Amino acid sequence: MARRPLVDETDGEFEQPGLGSTIAVGVVGIVAVFLAVVPALVALRLFAFPAGWVGVALGCLGAAMTGMKLIALARAFGARLWGPRRPRAAVAYPD
Numbered sequence: 001m002a003r004r005p006l007v008d009e010t011d012g013e014f015e016q017p018g019l020g021s022t023i024a025v026g027v028v029g030i031v032a033v034f035l036a037v038v039p040a041l042v043a044l045r046l047f048a049f050p051a052g053w054v055g056v057a058l059g060c061l062g063a064a065m066t067g068m069k070l071i072a073l074a075r076a077f078g079a080r081l082w083g084p085r086r087p088r089a090a091v092a093y094p095d
Contacts, residue, residue, distance in 0.1 A: 017025075041047050049057075 038047075042049065
């Protein structure tokens with residue numbers, strides 16, 4: 001009887017990430033650090049932004065998030081419309 005591998009034993013070969021994945025990880029990391037540091041800098045009054053700028057920035061962020069959400073919903077809806085049709089009920093085929 002063959003021995004089954006444990007969870008932490010991996011035999012697979014992993015590919016190196018591509019250029020696009022590496023750039024995406026870097027951009028996400030930079031944005032995450034920026035979003036974590038800027039509120040602290042504003043709270044410490046190292047940056048003094050006029051109230052209008054803050055309102056515009058929050059409005060742009062909200063518009064961008066809403067746009068991305070709508071794009072994701074439209075893409076999922078389109079994929080569902082043009083995807084393969086699945087039967088709504090179990091179908092029994094005669095043998």
